[in-house]
Amino acid sequence: MSDNTFSLFATTAKGLEDLLARELTDLGLEDIRQKKGGVHFNANSKDAMKACLWSRIANRILLEIDTFDVPDDESLYQHIYDIDWSTHFSVHNSFVIDCSVSRSQINHSHYASLKTKDAIVDQFREKTGDRPEIKTVSPDIRLNLYINNDKAIIYHDLSGESLHKRGYRIEGEHAPLKENLAAALLMRAQWPEAFAKDLAFVDPMCGSGTLVIEAALMAANIAPGLNREIFGFHNWRHFDLSQWQDLIKDAEAKKEIGLTNIPSITGYDVNVHAIRAASINARKAGIEGYVHLEKRDIREATPRKQDDCGLLVVNPPYGQRLSDKEEVNELYFTMGEQLRKEFLNWDLSVFTDSLELGKRIPLRAKKIHSLYNGAIECKLLHFKIAPENFFDSNRKFKPIIEERRSEGAKSFENRLKKNIKHLTRWSKRENVTCYRVYDADIPEYSIAIDLYYADKLYVNVQEYEAPKTIDDKIAAHRLNEALNIITETFSLSTDQLSIKQRKQQKGSQQYEKLDSDKQEFIVAEENGHKFYVNFTSYLDTGLFLDHRDTRKIIQDLAYGKSFLNLFCYTGSASIYAAKGGALSTTSVDMSNTYLEWTKQNFDLNELYDDVHQFVRADCVKWMGSQTQKYDLIFLDPPSFSNSKKMDKQFSIQQDQVPLITDALSMLSENGVLIFSNIFRNFKLDKEAFGNTLDDVAIVNLTKLTIPEDFKRNTKIHNCWKFSRKAVIA
Secondary structure (H helix, E strand, C coil), rough: CCCEEEEEEEECCCCCCHHHHHHHHHHHHHHHEEEECEEEEEEEEEHHHHHHHHCCCCEEEEEEEEECCCCCHHHHHHHHHHHHHHHCCCCCEEEEEEEEECCCCCCCHHHHHHHHHHHHHHHHHHCCCCCEEECCCCCCCEEEEEECCCEEEEECCCCCCCCCCCCCCCCCCCCCCHHHHHHHHHHCCCCCHHHHCCEEEEEEECCCCHHHHHHHHCCCCCCCCCCCCCCCCHHHCCCCCCCCHHHHHHHHHHHHHEEEEEEECCEEEEEHHHHHHHHHHHHHHHCCCEEEEEEHHHHHHCCCCCCEEEEECCCCCCCHHHHHHHHHHHHHHHHHHHHHHCCCCEEEEEEECCCHCCCCCCEEEEEEEEEECEEEEEEEEEEEECHEECCCCHCCCCCCCCCCHHHHHHHHHHHHHHHHHHHHHHHHHCCCCCEEEECCCCCCEEEEEEEEECCCCCCCCCEEEECCCCHHHHHHHHHHHHHHHHHHCCCCCHHHEEEEECCCCCCCHHHHHHCCCCCEEEEEECCEEEEECCCCEECCCCCCCHHHHHHHHHHHHHCCCCEEEEECCCCCHHHHHHCCCCEEEEEECCCCHHHHHHHHHHHHHHCCCCCEEEEECCCHHHHHHHCCCCEEEEECCCEEEEECCCCCCCCCCCCHHHHHHHHHHHHEEEEEEEEEEEECCCCCCCHHHHHCCCCCEECCCCHHHHCCCCCCCCCCCCEEEEECCCCCC
8 A cells, every 4th residue: 555545434324334335436436345334445635535525424534543452551552652643633733532442451431542642642742842732622633543352443533523514504403314314315215316317306394404405415416515614634634735625626516517407306394493494404505496495284295396206205203202102103194195195106215213103104115224313223114106005094003002002902912922922933843834823812802813924924814793792992992902013013014914804704705805906916835835815805815724734634645536626715725635646636616716716826836737627616516416436525615605606595504414415425435525614513413314424434633623823713613534434544
């Protein structure tokens, strides 16, 4: 390294190192090396000053003076004393030392800074007979000493004050968002890509205008340090005034050109004092007249021009105080509703300290970045305001802060978490990715909660219809409490949660379609098989989780056999049989929708052979007309059906004899029938069959087929095995 090249370190907030590295690269700096907390690079004095002038992301630009081991305080003193400080600053300059110490023999930062100060002062006194002044406020020279694991690095801070201080903010103004963090948000939101296309920018809750001003500085290519009067390098011995003047002249020329091409940039805020502050800041930043600032409530936010399209970036209130929480929750929802109504096809980025608040926005987030606002970990949520990303307002639930939940809700939360702990261990051990984690365990909170781990976690909540004796408002409040707890427990975004009410169903109503306009499928896996499931269009998702073990029994029995699936629904049992080595499968259902779903599941599992047949028919009528025999039959009828497609009303309790008799008649000599139903009060009436069952062995498989996640509700289904001349399993 030549005498005119320096080793520097640009610091930044956690999570912004990649943005800073890209920025310094774009400035033409060399030897960029990204590390935690910042970026190393090499530069001459002019480029070091250029980094201070132009970096929008850095906190400080530190010039490395020396590194050394510090096993004790005397070695610290000696190493500092041995540095020739006259090559860095003059005895007539004031200085201060900022010190940070961790995991070292020297364990007190103030003591380390005193030893460092003494060594520097002693050297100057011995060389010149005079000593520099120590000045904690606005010193000429700021030094930084870092000691970690008994290794020290001492830097000269070329920035002086933190680079986030651009010089345009009103003194004493309350500003929760630093300027360099605002610039980082804009970069993460892809504002540079947007203004390159001449797209517009709006901050609908701009406060004192930080995001608006940084957006304008960026779009107009204005150096963020152009308004600053003092930098730390001004009293540096390597400071070259002519070089600095060249940098300023170049930046002024870029600004003049940039302001001629600035796109539409707008800031709204409901607070008139905030708008006044933003206007003053814009004037001090040199962009007055180039941005539009207006007092306007979020409920009235619109594009400034009707045909504008572009980017919205907003940093809404955090609601840290208990008294603010419910109001802020409502604000996020209202904001989302207004923006999706007025800013169709715009991009939106929302900076918040709470994912829970972000979930109140009725839009699907397409990406999330983690950033820090000081010590607060925050999220930057990115949305595309497009109809396919909208959530219906009636799917929202009113937020209830934790401190105001009932004792019953706390009991529900404790039970849910207890179940999660147990079932998570079980699901990992058994490799189960879709399972029920709660099923009306506490009667007052009468819901079922199913987890589906696919590309991400999806939670399907089914509310059981409350008894007539329960007031509707009480039932709604309990559901609302439960949904709040579920959302927080699983850290869900709105698109991960589906909510349905399960009333007492009759017949094919259990498969009833809910929303013909939405066909949203995800791919779930079970025992290595794939299935399309749907949370929005039907009461049931397309995969009955309580039949998981039943399907596994079918798979184990299927090898080399012909398989018949009656009332096949979406064909999950047929998939198991096919993957288990069945010679053929036949899936029968009255619904064309479910037969198509079955075919899609076969395609999903790459089962394309002609030996797999799909029959659309009334199963009851179809069975009576068949002569073909099958080695393995799965019969899983509805409890009731009065479908117009059937010749007559069907009841599983009343019609069990002809139904099972017809199924048995279709069995081959050593065939097996698996019969299941979900009617809680079902009784297998063996006497009613007469001598039909004389050559049939019957085994009750109900307990064997209730999976671990359904053992809290053993009446979830009934199941029997009928075998002709077979050994009882």
